[in-house]
Amino acid sequence: MDPWSASTLFVALLILIPLATVVIGLVQAGPKWDHLASTVLWTYVWNTVILVGTVSILSLLFALPQAWLVSAFQFPGRKFFEWALVMPLAIPTYVAAFVYFQHTEAAIPALVEIRKSFGVDAFIWSEKILRYGLLSILMAGVLSPYLYISARTSFSRQQRATIEAARTLGRGPFSVFFTVALPLARPAIVAGLSLILMEVVNDYGAVHFFGVPTLTEGIFRTWFGLGDRSSALRLAGLVMLAVLFVLLIERGQRGKARFSEFSRDQSPTSRVKLGAGGGIVAMTVCLIPLVIGLIYPLWQLIGWAVMTFDTVIRNTFREQLLHSLLLSLITAAVLTGIAVLLVYTSRLHPVRWIRGIIRFSTMGYAAPGAVIAVGVMVSFGMIDRGVKAGSGWLGLADSPFISGTIFAICFAYLVRFLTVAYQPVRAGMTRVCGNLDEASRTMGHSPAGTLFRINIPMIRGTLLAATMLVFVDILKELPLTMILRPTNFETLSTTAFGYAKEGRIHECSVPSLIIIAAGAIGLFILNRFMRHKEA
């Protein structure tokens, strides 16, 4: 085996360690498992299912009409909404939760009234509905852009002729939506929804804040509350199975119904111009999710930041900021380097087993952060114990600990975010390099020489963009970082979450806004990539 395949295989094996640990953990019941199963397990499951359901429904309302309006109609502000509706993605769910949580407190007087007039049951129910409802709305507000993007892409790529045929057969634009556009966009809609589902399952900050214990929250409680590692691992295994199941369904339905998704006719369907009344309706429909997911949280956070900026900056904040930026940047650069290795290996050896292990290595994005963190923690703990036993036996002094180190957390980022770097690097090399590396090989340059003289110089921009994307993702990651960070180690996201948890809700606005700004930069990069792809 040549060094390229060998190192790709090595990366895959490393990534396999935590994931395999989680899977193996399924068969092993911890001491508290029976207790867990008979009490709170079903609460975790039901909360997750309910939340996924409500967020999905709300996302359909927040994204589908908007995507259709923007692609099929002409109305004032259409161009603005076209890109603005993507922007809520810059706000992580936990940051939105900081903003919205105050309203559950503001509702206390009203709840007290309900308690007085309708009794304790009504009180409990309305309090629950308030919390679950608000949480669903804020999550749909910031996550629905996933659905918006996939639906809009599908609508705008649908064959112009198909839509026009429906129009000539006597269907109005609204009827065309339900009879042609929507059914054709189904695979894209399901793909968008599955992304939302993964984010909901992944979330730790928002559900923790709103007291809605989902499976991810359950992993935290079992590990840190009950102190039962094995049961936490088993829970993580169950979550991963559930996510895999959903992804398989998504893939299955996509395979059967790809329709004319990528038609060759790229000319966009001409947009129907809306009258004054229609225009106002369209603008309102587009404005609602935008206010919920972007404008209101941003407005609120900026207000808080103005109030607290000086106190926050005076604290240890600057040091933490530096920590967070440095860690994210270095890890992102390393990840991009590994992505280059994988992409280049698959170009050198376009064989099935290489493709297989690469597909496996980039699967981590589907696994929730908490699941990966638990897998890394447990497997590294085992390695530590092994090393300790070995070194004790050999009579060595203090053995190195790898769990609880920066290395462990960076490795977990690798498992989770490798695909974020891999996708753009692969697209870039395919588009830009074509057969240039083959040309270089026939001219006497080795694979490594070719990589550094041809491929890397040619995709410098792509590499920078990929690094930025991973950087942003690491910067805002919360659950994985919470579990794996070394003691006294803070990133922007943990700082923000820490402030919020201590009730210093106004102070969390500064780190939150920095995270949002970084997220916005990431979205701009992605947007440029998508344009390239379409061109």
Next chain:
Amino acid sequence: MSLTLEFSSVSKTYRGGTLPAVNDVSLSVEEGEIVALVGESGSGKTTLLRLAAGLETPDSGIISVDGKIVAGDGAWVPPEKRNVGFVFQDGALFPHLTVAKNVAYGLRGRSREQTQAAVDYMLAMVGLNGFHDRFPHALSGGERQRLALARSLAPHPKFVLLDEPFSNLDPSLRRSLREEIQGILKKVNATAILVTHDTEDAAAVGDRMVVFREGRIEQIGTPGELYREPKNGYCARLFGPSNRVKMNGSGVKWIRPEHMRLTVNKPEGESGVPVRVRGIQDTGRHREAIVDCHSSTHDGGGEPWMLILEDGQDLKEGSEGWVSFL
């Protein structure tokens, strides 16, 4: 002459493909010879080129250079060690390097002056003098292909492989570039394989032609041999119209219209074949007659013949005539 490149019983099936792209192909290329591979797209000719360069690995068979095995039988020489020049269909020029640096890319282990001299020499040879500091995107289509050729020839490769080098050019440019490239290849006495789907390109540039079909070699010969004596209908039709003539006793032959003559009267002293005219088409250049043949000695095998109607021969649809062979 010594053999430079030899394929023996080479086969290659692409992943996901059901039919082999190259199927049990044996071919030898002699030093200083230009071999042109022709065939329809997908007939496996480009795959053979990529196998020669080491860009693909054969499933079975042996490829050897100067008697030394480079692929097959457990041996493998990677492309960078094969000392080949490859001219890609689209040029595959490095867009981030200047014209001079593109040419210098394959020149390694040489002093600065040597490299400089080699680059100057190559660029002068292909008529790109003074283009040193331009970038590929600033060149025309013909200039790009000439640069690609200069780049591949610069390291003095053992043999040059050209993959459809003219296919992206317009017809007039194509003709002049083809002559130019042939001249250059002959000047440096290069051993070369040219892949093309255009028989005119192949005949103009190649010393020998190899007809490919569905991964197999149909026929090998000089352009003249292939034109005059095609082995079968596929080879015959690559060069334009050809008539299937079945003669009693001597089997099937493919005969070009210009080697047959259609007359109103039975030719004297010759064994003419009676035919009936099915239709006449005027192409502007000449008139073509489509005729049916039902003779006891000759037969079109169910297919009509196409013949060129000479001036003064008064034939119309339905009239009887005679065909003689020249």
